Amino acid sequence: MxxxxxAMGGDYAPxxxxxxAIRAVQKDAELRVVLVGDQAQIEPHLAQAQAVRDxxxxxxxxxxxxxxxxxxxxxxxxPDNSISRCWQLLAERKVEAIVSAGNTGAMVAxxxxxRLFLKGVRRPGIAATLPTLKGPCVLLDVGANVNPKPxxxxxxxxxxxxxxxxILKKDKPLxxxxxxxxxxxxxxxxxxxxxxxxxxSSLKDNFIGNVEGRDITKGVCDxxxxxxxxxxxxxxxxxGVFDFFMKMAGKELLGALDKEKHLAEGALxxxxxxxxxxxxxxxxxxxxDGICIICHGSSKERAIENALAVAAKHAQxxxxxxxxxxxxxxxVLAGTEE
Amino acid sequence: MxxxxxAMGGDYAPxxxxxxAIRAVQKDAELRVVLVGDQAQIEPHLAQAQAVRDxxxxxxxxxxxxxxxxxxxxxxxxPDNSISRCWQLLAERKVEAIVSAGNTGAMVAxxxxxRLFLKGVRRPGIAATLPTLKGPCVLLDVGANVNPKPxxxxxxxxxxxxxxxxILKKDKPLxxxxxxxxxxxxxxxxxxxxxxxxxxSSLKDNFIGNVEGRDITKGVCDxxxxxxxxxxxxxxxxxGVFDFFMKMAGKELLGALDKEKHLAEGALxxxxxxxxxxxxxxxxxxxxDGICIICHGSSKERAIENALAVAAKHAQxxxxxxxxxxxxxxxVLAGTEE
Numbered sequence: 001m002x003x004x005x006x007a008m009g010g011d012y013a014p015x016x017x018x019x020x021a022i023r024a025v026q027k028d029a030e031l032r033v034v035l036v037g038d039q040a041q042i043e044p045h046l047a048q049a050q051a052v053r054d055x056x057x058x059x060x061x062x063x064x065x066x067x068x069x070x071x072x073x074x075x076x077x078x079p080d081n082s083i084s085r086c087w088q089l090l091a092e093r094k095v096e097a098i099v100s101a102g103n104t105g106a107m108v109a110x111x112x113x114x115r116l117f118l119k120g121v122r123r124p125g126i127a128a129t130l131p132t133l134k135g136p137c138v139l140l141d142v143g144a145n146v147n148p149k150p151x152x153x154x155x156x157x158x159x160x161x162x163x164x165x166x167i168l169k170k171d172k173p174l175x176x177x178x179x180x181x182x183x184x185x186x187x188x189x190x191x192x193x194x195x196x197x198x199x200x201s202s203l204k205d206n207f208i209g210n211v212e213g214r215d216i217t218k219g220v221c222d223x224x225x226x227x228x229x230x231x232x233x234x235x236x237x238x239x240g241v242f243d244f245f246m247k248m249a250g251k252e253l254l255g256a257l258d259k260e261k262h263l264a265e266g267a268l269x270x271x272x273x274x275x276x277x278x279x280x281x282x283x284x285x286x287x288x289d290g291i292c293i294i295c296h297g298s299s300k301e302r303a304i305e306n307a308l309a310v311a312a313k314h315a316q317x318x319x320x321x322x323x324x325x326x327x328x329x330x331x332v333l334a335g336t337e338e
Numbered sequence: 339m340x341x342x343x344x345a346m347g348g349d350y351a352p353x354x355x356x357x358x359a360i361r362a363v364q365k366d367a368e369l370r371v372v373l374v375g376d377q378a379q380i381e382p383h384l385a386q387a388q389a390v391r392d393x394x395x396x397x398x399x400x401x402x403x404x405x406x407x408x409x410x411x412x413x414x415x416x417p418d419n420s421i422s423r424c425w426q427l428l429a430e431r432k433v434e435a436i437v438s439a440g441n442t443g444a445m446v447a448x449x450x451x452x453r454l455f456l457k458g459v460r461r462p463g464i465a466a467t468l469p470t471l472k473g474p475c476v477l478l479d480v481g482a483n484v485n486p487k488p489x490x491x492x493x494x495x496x497x498x499x500x501x502x503x504x505i506l507k508k509d510k511p512l513x514x515x516x517x518x519x520x521x522x523x524x525x526x527x528x529x530x531x532x533x534x535x536x537x538x539s540s541l542k543d544n545f546i547g548n549v550e551g552r553d554i555t556k557g558v559c560d561x562x563x564x565x566x567x568x569x570x571x572x573x574x575x576x577x578g579v580f581d582f583f584m585k586m587a588g589k590e591l592l593g594a595l596d597k598e599k600h601l602a603e604g605a606l607x608x609x610x611x612x613x614x615x616x617x618x619x620x621x622x623x624x625x626x627d628g629i630c631i632i633c634h635g636s637s638k639e640r641a642i643e644n645a646l647a648v649a650a651k652h653a654q655x656x657x658x659x660x661x662x663x664x665x666x667x668x669x670v671l672a673g674t675e676e
Binding site for chain 2: 068070105131132133143146147178180181182183185186187188189191212213214215216217218228229230232233234235236237238239240241242243244245246247248249252253255256257258259260263264266267268270271275
């Protein structure tokens with residue numbers, strides 16, 4: 001497995017990014033990582049990794065896109081940026097996967113520009129995994145496509161189903177459509193038309209209809225389909241509410257407990273470890289011909305290590321081949337075509 | 339203060355709804371409540387309230403809209419339903435406010451049908467109050483208008499500002515626009531055009547630009563403007579994540595603690611009391627000529643009591659007169675008109 005890692009991407013790059021790569025190759029003897037970025041900044045962090053140095057390459061480039069830059073403008077103005085170089089390595093089949101904690105918009109735009117799409121895919125979508133009372137569920141799209149058509153959302157259902165089967169190990173994934181109420185006629189036109197597509201498709205038996213915001217964490221389904229605007233907001237609201245209640249619970253418990261205060265702190269720390277969005281292994285951009293994992297901007301060593309492991313799992317499961325098969329088997333049967 | 343309360347609305351109606359009304363009039367000697375609904379079902383719950391019975395009237399009607407019914411269809415098929423009767427009492431100025439925990443869509447549609455709007459208001463919006471690290475903030479719209487125009491969102495900013503000033507007691511409320519990133523050019527057309535409207539308006543000094551999902555609970559601003567689809571999803575996601583983490587934290591602490599387990603349980607109970615969305619006093623439909631408070635479907639006694647108190651506060655603050663003034667003072671200055 002050969003992965004290109006954007007060494008310049010994210011709030012803490014390049015130190016913890018390189019450290020994550022070192023840990024990943026230490027754990028997985030089959031893994032080779034190409035660190036893409038400024039060689040002078042990367043090399044010092046590799047000094048301690050002599051034992052695995054032969055599986056850590058550096059692909060030097062002179063530019064990096066910051067988190068604040070406008071993706072399309074930055075990609076044009078900085079042709080030698082680390083994100084574009086990652087995509088280039090993927091397009092040239094020099095790597096099987098690319099991973100970045102950098103500017104998400106630039107990462108997505110880089111892929112759209114190359115149109116490196118799987119056969120039959122209209123628009124790639126980012127799939128985020130969320131915890132629920134009944135195990136993980138996948139929400140997509142969380143930000144690649146803020147103006148999707150119903151047909152795009154339908155394909156997110158197909159791709160999300162394959163992801164839930166292969167990566168989350170769900171036997172027969174149920175699909176829900178994010179909406180503002182459970183009744184069929186709820187919501188805007190996009191929701192109503194997407195509903196019709198699912199009901200007329202070969203996935204109809206797995207489609208449970210509308211799900212509301214409060215249903216996500218209940219685990220009512222395994223795949224939740226929505227547009228990139230709503231999905232992105234939902235993902236970040238989950239993160240914000242989690243942080244908020246961890247702070248509030250900590251304060252409240254600190255005030256209430258005495259001798260067992262440290263035990264309570266340990267319990268809350270366990271929750272943080274289990275659910276913290278910063279620690280997650282990144283979200284795949286599904287629909288790409290290749291593997292593309294997008295990490296949280298605040299990713300450090302452990303998150304990058306996890307993301308590299310997720311990319312490897314993705315390849316082993318042959319997810320892309322299965323997505324292409326399933327898109328052929330579950331075509332869009334109704335609704336308006338572009 | 340005279341309020342019509344939909345006695346048939348909500349998952350637990352009519353018992354806890356009537357009980358909430360009794361408690362509210364017991365606490366506020368100026369309050370009169372008209373219980374709107376089936377007299378035969380309401381009367382038994384009033385038996386214990388002889389001391390305040392003279393300030394609790396019953397307005398009999400024969401029909402009720404269920405939570406699952408399609409709002410527009412139900413309003414047409416059931417002309418004598420409790421929600422329409424509440425609106426009628428408001429339109430006839432027999433009450434100053436109406437409160438319901440029933441079908442939100444029917445409540446909104448009932449108001450839109452009457453076009454009982456404040457002067458200058460394009461479309462009413464539901465304003466929900468959310469907890470943040472820096473005190474409450476108001477999010478609107480959370481479900482009245484899933485297809486708004488930029489001008490509607492701008493007015494939500496104006497109305498939300500007056501709400502934050504008068505009800506949340508914020509001195510100089512800051513307004514943020516819900517979006518998928520902090521950079522100006524982020525998001526869909528609705529977001530971009532709304533951004534332009536705020537920047538060219540007399541509210542520009544209070545407008546902080548885009549806010550992301552994770553910013554809400556940080557309290558970066560006092561008023562968050564969004565469309566009814568996103569707002570509704572956000573509100574319900576907050577609720578779901580809250581429930582999820584309360585369950586998880588309870589389990590984790592139960593496993594970790596010994597002698598002080600009961601203290602931890604008490605601390606978590608305090609959090610639930612403070613933040614539980616089911617206990618909140620309802621959300622006003624702003625922009626209505628009159629006061630309209632929409633409660634959570636799961637509202638019980640305490641939530642209804644709170645909602646009636648909120649309606650009274652609303653009237654005392656003369657919020658509506660101030661909204662009309664502010665809409666005149668802060669007109670939409672740029673962008674496309676319908």
